[in-house]
Structures are given as C-alpha cells and as structure tokens.
Amino acid sequence: MAKIPCTCGNRIIDISDNLPTKGAIIPNQLYDDLQGKLDEIVIGLKKHRENKEILTFNGRPIPANATDEDIIGITFFSYHGSISKEIWQCNACGRILIWHKGKERFIFFSPDSEGSENILSKDT
Numbered sequence: 001m002a003k004i005p006c007t008c009g010n011r012i013i014d015i016s017d018n019l020p021t022k023g024a025i026i027p028n029q030l031y032d033d034l035q036g037k038l039d040e041i042v043i044g045l046k047k048h049r050e051n052k053e054i055l056t057f058n059g060r061p062i063p064a065n066a067t068d069e070d071i072i073g074i075t076f077f078s079y080h081g082s083i084s085k086e087i088w089q090c091n092a093c094g095r096i097l098i099w100h101k102g103k104e105r106f107i108f109f110s111p112d113s114e115g116s117e118n119i120l121s122k123d124t
C-alpha cells in the first residue's frame, strides 16, 4: 500500500517502515497461539543447533548459514503478519483505519475524545 484514502479526503502515506501513524493489532484470542509459535521457534533453533536438523519454513528449508536472528525474524514476523491486523491513523482527522482481511476493505473509526493524536506513535 502506498497512499490510503481516508474518508476526510486526506491520503495516508504508507511507503516506509517505522511510521508513527501505523501499527498492528493482535486479537487477544491469538495470544496463546503467538506464545506457542515463539516456543516452537526456540525449540526449533535448539534442535537445529544440537542435532543439525534442517529447519523449514512454509515447507521450504531455511538456508544452513542463516543466523538465529535471521530465523527468528523470518518465522516471527511472518507469523505476526498472518495473525495481526494492520491499523493506521489519519494525521488530518485522527480517524483509525483497520484493514479487514476478510472483507478486503478498510473499517473506519472516529475519535470520540480529545488527545487521540498520534495514538499509534511509540512515544504516546
């Protein structure tokens, strides 16, 4: 995504990482699954180091020269992406937009109180 149209007429720019107007939501119902995936990654790394078992990801072997950081990054962020919902805040009107994967469209929420600016920033 590059420019997301808000209902106020503004276009939300999404062209880089570390945006203060973008975030992700993980449904509480999937916290246990996320913990299970993290455990799976750690156990997989231990087996890989101890027994030289070939690690796979999505059915494909992970290169033998991949570092632990590479493996954790590949598996965690892919899983995170599969369970999380992308969220943006319009910097013009403060609306929150959440991408609804099932409906293939944005769902809009308007702020109902003061002080909602930059709510997705790491500094808020």
Ligand SMILES: [Zn+2]
Pocket (backbone or CB within 6 Å): 006, 007, 008, 009, 010, 090, 091, 092, 093, 094, 095
């Ligand atoms: Zn807006």
